[in-house]
Amino acid sequence: MFGYEPTIYMPKRLQTQCDNMKIQTLPPSTETDTLRAALRSSDVILDAIFGFSFSGPIRAPFDAALLLLAQSGLPIVSVDIPSGWEVEKGNVGGVGLNPDVLVSLTAPKEGVRNFKGRHFLGGRFTPR
Numbered sequence: 001m002f003g004y005e006p007t008i009y010m011p012k013r014l015q016t017q018c019d020n021m022k023i024q025t026l027p028p029s030t031e032t033d034t035l036r037a038a039l040r041s042s043d044v045i046l047d048a049i050f051g052f053s054f055s056g057p058i059r060a061p062f063d064a065a066l067l068l069l070a071q072s073g074l075p076i077v078s079v080d081i082p083s084g085w086e087v088e089k090g091n092v093g094g095v096g097l098n099p100d101v102l103v104s105l106t107a108p109k110e111g112v113r114n115f116k117g118r119h120f121l122g123g124r125f126t127p128r
């Protein structure tokens with residue numbers, strides 16, 4: 001896909017599109033072995049696990065998955081909100097990812113006010 005070879009962890013609604021486009025997916029599982037293996041052959045993590053509907057504590061299997069992502073040492077780009085952060089309160093308890101880059105959608109959320117990495121704003125904007 002555009003020269004990239006993505007592996008998608010637990011796609012929620014896009015399995016058919018992934019299959020049609022022959023994009024590798026990791027199905028829901030309580031095991032983290034496949035995710036661990038995929039991380040070993042990855043260059044970057046695009047984090048879009050949770051958005052503004054997340055509220056802690058993190059339930060399994062995402063607790064183990066977030067830990068693996070954080071410990072991978074790979075650069076992380078988060079979409080809208082780093083996974084594990086709450087939309088208003090931010091990284092409560094420090095269990096969320098600490099991405100290098102954040103791409104907020106439409107508007108930065110209150111919880112990322114103190115985010116210190118590179119921060120971009122993306123979305124569709126309607127002119128007045």
Ligand SMILES: NC(=O)C1=CN([C@@H]2O[C@H](COP(=O)(O)OP(=O)(O)OC[C@H]3O[C@@H](n4cnc5c(N)ncnc54)[C@H](OP(=O)(O)O)[C@@H]3O)[C@@H](O)[C@H]2O)[C@H](O)CC1
Nearest residue numbers: 049050051052053054055056057058059062080081105106
């Ligand atoms: N709609 C808009 O105007 C905009 C939306 N934006 C972003 O788009 C996402 C939409 O994603 P949505 O699926 O609605 O929500 P989330 O991505 O946050 O995911 C919800 C799922 O997360 C699960 N969840 C929540 N808390 C936990 C937890 N502690 N442990 C494990 N899993 C959790 C939740 O599971 P349930 O079982 O509770 O249903 C859901 O499956 C939206 O979030 C925005 O980020 C943009 O902001 C642009 C405008």
